[in-house]
Every structure is written in C-alpha cells, then in structure tokens.
Amino acid sequence: MKRQIPLFITFFVGTLLIFSVFIPPMETLGENFTLFFDIIAVFAFFLGAGNLVRVHVSKLRKRKADWGFSIVTLIGFGFMLFVGLLKIGNPGGIAADVTAPGSWFQEMFNYVINPLQSTMYALLAFFVASASYRAFRAKNREATILLMAAFVILLGRTPLGMMLTAWIPDSLSIFQIPNMAVWIMNSFNLAGQRAILIGISLGVVAMSLRLILGVERTYLGGDDSG
C-alpha cells in the first residue's frame, strides 16, 4: 500500500499536468500546481537551513577535521539571516527591498560574496590555459580539425580576429575571422547541439512516461518488489 499510493499520486498529477498543457480550460490547474510546488519549495529552504546548522554543529561538537571552517559557516549564515530578516541598516525600513543600497545585507553581498565568487570563477582562466597546453594536441586528423576550429573561435572572440582580416572586402566578409567564428557556431555547433537537444528531449519524454505509468520506481527508494 505504501508504494501504491505514491504511484497513484504520480500517475494522477502527471496525467493532469499533461492535459493542462494541451487543453486550454485546464491551463489554470497547471498554474495552481506550480504554486503548490513553490510553497513546498519554501519548506525545502527551512530543511536546507536546518540541515546546514545540524551538520556544522555536529562537526564542531566532535571537533572533526577543519572544524574551524564550520565556525565561519555558522557565523556567516547567522549574520546574513539576521541582517536579512530584520533588514538592518535598510534605509527604507522593514517593508523595503532587502537588497536596497546601504542595507547591511547588500553591503555584505557587494563586499564579501561578490568578490569571493568572482575570484573563484576567475581562477578558471589559469586552468583553461594549462589544460589547453596539455590536451589540445594534433594527434590525429579529427584533433587537428578541432584545433583549427578552436583557433578560429579564439581569434574570433577578440578584436584581433577582425584586425587580421579587416582587409577582406565586404563581399567576402564570410572569410573575416569573426564571421567565420559565427559560421562555425551557426552550422557545425548548431547541428551538434540540435542532435543533443533532440536526444535529451526524447529521453525526458520516455523517462516521464515511465514515471507516470509506474514502470520506473527507483524514486520511491528501496527495492522494486512493491
């Protein structure tokens, strides 16, 4: 029984949502289900926050490796929650935008989160360069073609590409490097991306049908015996 009920709910809601897409009078039903989803998602925030606190408090109590970072996490979490909920320093008061300029929440975002995340992402440039040096080698014909395409795209994404081929007349502008880069993106890349997209979409349809019809039951957990 504990498996039949979830299977029935999945079948019922799944079928209803499919109908809501194709039958206009049922459109509102789909929207309402989306709103229910949002309400449920709010509880997920509480669960997430609770779990974060639980995991780090437990790490602190047991003095596990790197427990010092847990202190930073908990202080950061508590502080942001406090200044965000009470809108500390917010010039517009409690009803104003939580990210209003001047509020502590926004200041912390601008001067702590923003530079930290940007720095982490910027490190990628170093690893991309190192990986390109090691991996981009013309070992065979396919790799050589890929290498040539990469050069066109790399040059095409900079003004250098235009500077090198600016002498080419407008009637032959397709041979200007930036336009060649767009052509590669708009032909070879497009074909590959479409193939992947269609494949994924067919996979999603098949998986959704398996879920709705109860063929796929792994999401219920445990064994399949029912």
Add this chain to the structure above:
Amino acid sequence: MDNIGVIISLILILGGLVTLLIRSLQAREVDRRIIFLFIFLAVAAPILFPMTFKEKATQVVKSVFDKIENLPEGSTVLLSFDFDPAMAPEVQPMANAISRHCFEKGHKIIFMSLWATGQALLSHSLSEFILPGFPEKENLVDYVSIGYKAGNEGVLNVIITDIQKMFPTDVNSVPLDSIPIFDNIESCKDLDFIMSIGGGKPGPKEWVLFVGDPGDVPVGVGVAAVVAPQMYPYYPGQIVGILGGVKGAAEYESELIRVHPRFAEMDTPGLRMMGPQTLAHVVIMAFIVIGNVVFFRGRRREKKE
C-alpha cells in the same frame, strides 16, 4: 605612460612566449606555473595599462540592438538578471548596456530575477551604473524591480498567464496593481520584449522554452561565453539574438556608442575587458602551439631512438 606600459608588457609577454617556443624545439615541456604566470601577466597588464580596441557588432548581437532600437517609444521590456557574482563580470556589462539603451529609447523596464543572487546584483547595477545616467527616470513609472522569486521554471510557467499571481508586490512591497507600468500588463504575453541575461539554469533557455515560444513574445538572450553555443539552436527562430560573453557585451556597447554617441562618456566595461581577453586568448593560442611543437618534437625523438 599607458602606452609605455602596454609596450613593455607586450615585449615581456611575447618575448617570453618566443623563448618558450625555442625551448619547445628541444621537446622540453613547460611547467604549469609558467603558464599561470603568463596568464596572470596577460590579464593584469591590460587592466593596469588599458588597451582599447574597436569593435563591430556581428549580426547576432545587432539583432538584439535593432529590436530595442526599433520598438516604439513607451514599449515595455522585461529584463531578467539570472546570474550570480561568478558570472557577473561577463554578463553584467550587457545588462547595464541594454538597460541604458532601453531608457534612452524611452521604454519602460520591468527588472526581475530567477536567481536568488540576481536581486542583489540587480540592485547594485541599478544604483551604481544605470540610474546615475538617467536621473529623470522614476521608479514605478519608468522602471520597476519585482525582484527574485523561487521556483525556477515554475515561476515562468505562471507569469506567462498572470504576473501578479507570482509577484503580488514589487521589491518595496508596493502592490503590482497600483504600479502604472502594469496598467496594461497582465502577463508576459503583453510584454514587447524580454531580455534574459544569465547562463545557468534557470536562465535564458528556460525563458525561451516556457515564455518566449509558448507566449509568442520576442526574447533576446545575453549569456556567458561558455553557454553561447547552447543557444544557437534557438536562433533566429525562437530568439531574436545572442550576446555571448564579454565579446557580446563589447559589441553591444560599441553599437550603442555608434548610434547614440552620448554613451561614449559612460563606462563601457565590455570594451575595457576586451584587452585582457585578447591578450589571454593570444597566450592560450601560443601555449597550444608550444604544446604541439613539444609533442611533435618528442614523437620524432622517440622514433629516432
């Protein structure tokens, strides 16, 4: 002073690369720390000694520009900030340039975000970059921020038929039905243009799938460079145009300056960042060449032995 700095930096970087190339002829591998050093120099030098290049908008970027340029005055444009600080250096310049362009043409803008981090970035953009250039623009009349709402694609699924159902108030708790911009806007179908700036999920792709296509609303996208290839299957049928990475932002800024010269006085981070991007790409290409020289020389040596 800047020119001397640029010349010295270029000599250092190019000289170093030539030295490495000569070394590579002996099939000697390059230590990754040397690669890191070159990338650091390539990015830092054009920031310290600014290098500027002329840009010309490609068709994919120009399509977005022309769409906004040709909308009748007073049109309503929705601009969604679907990104985080990691992506911001690439895509925030696009958001700023497009907002300025819309304001310049007299369009009304509805700002929102599908990312929790987007609302803070939106607030920062508005107060620091967009509004200082347009002191006459009035909140709730010329623009409004309805902020972030959790729910990813679910949010789009609802606002395509009813915006107020998902966003009953703006970020300052003002009810949407009392905001003049929303007088004739009930759902996304009533918008004249939607521009989603981002690169992750939910983001531009979801705007196309859940709003643009089913609602028949023109959508333009501004994405991080790594995401741009994934957007091409939707162009030009389902999306008006694509701004890809810093290059897309720089092209948009150059087109904006060309058509509206007063923006030449404003900060153009996209164009500014093309210096570091150009040098970094040159360094990466040089290291690919060096890597291949090392590979072929090494293989030749192995065959001889």
